[in-house]
Amino acid sequence: MMRLILSAGLMLASLLAAAAELSAVQLDKSSIAFVSRQMNVPVEGAFKQFSAQIHIDPARPGTGRARIDIDLASIDAGNDEANDEVKGKNWFNVREFPKASFVSSAVKPLGGERFEASGMMTIKGKTLEVHAPFTLKQEKGILILDGSFPLKRLAYGIGSGAWSDTSVVADEVLVRFHFVLK
């Protein structure tokens, strides 16, 4: 009997813990954007379609995990001509590699509202480790994650051939993410 009460209590506790852990990503309020540098001119872009499963409990960030899948064909690279170009073979080659993914199961606190998610980023069949610092803010019933990290495009073969000239398009691209969880 005692054991039953205890296990029921544990189940309830874990249910409560799960309730405190917000994980429903509000996709329409979230964004994945990037800034590339062309001839040292910052050019903004974004991915309009992605799915995101994020589990994070502000009280226990260490248990945080995330999986983000980006539909690469949904890229907005600034204008129609650029959009056509970056979907092509030299850039994302979306026909062969329609999605990019980021999978993380390691979040460490950096102090205060700041955290860092580490995980594996896969683009064009290449998987590399990424560290993405972010801030986590709690606002009445929602959680807001905001962060950015530099990504070396050439490490993934993004922009090959003539486009690998980094004096025109810089190797480093700043990726910015904003997720709203309910």
Added chain:
Amino acid sequence: MKYTRTAIMLHWLVALLIFAAFPLGVYMHDLPLSPARLRLYSYHKWLGVTVFLLAVLRILWRAGHRPPPLPDAMPRWQQAASHAVHHLLYVLTLAVPLSGWLMSSAKGFQTVWFGVLPLPDLVGKDKALGEALAIVHQSLNFALLALVALHVAAALKHHFIDRDGVLLRMSLADRRNIS
């Protein structure tokens, strides 16, 4: 009587840069998207910003230094036409780069002078505005081309037909060599 040394230097420098920026603009416009095109667009914009700044200097200098008078023998209407064309050229050396700068901002590309100095975007990204400004930039350039052609033709007429020394007022050669 000649223009001042500063006015002469500014005139030829601006002329040289326009003669580089104009054909570059025509050429790059039709290129397919490539690293080379991005590079040329940047060079074109750097040239344009430089023209704008030199034109501002030139107009400020001009405000404090009257140009040498036109020959008395020149008919009134020609004198009036000369003043009108010169004033329009001043306006266009400002308006052409300005329209290019605004167009670039509206198309979502900031102008970073020599890849170092970012110019503010006076208008936000706006596709329709960008397309409208492209037409403005192109029209102003054709107006500039027509005026420069007129300007050069008039200078050559003064030099070879009227032989009145009007072209030599802008000569890069030392003033002792001309009279």
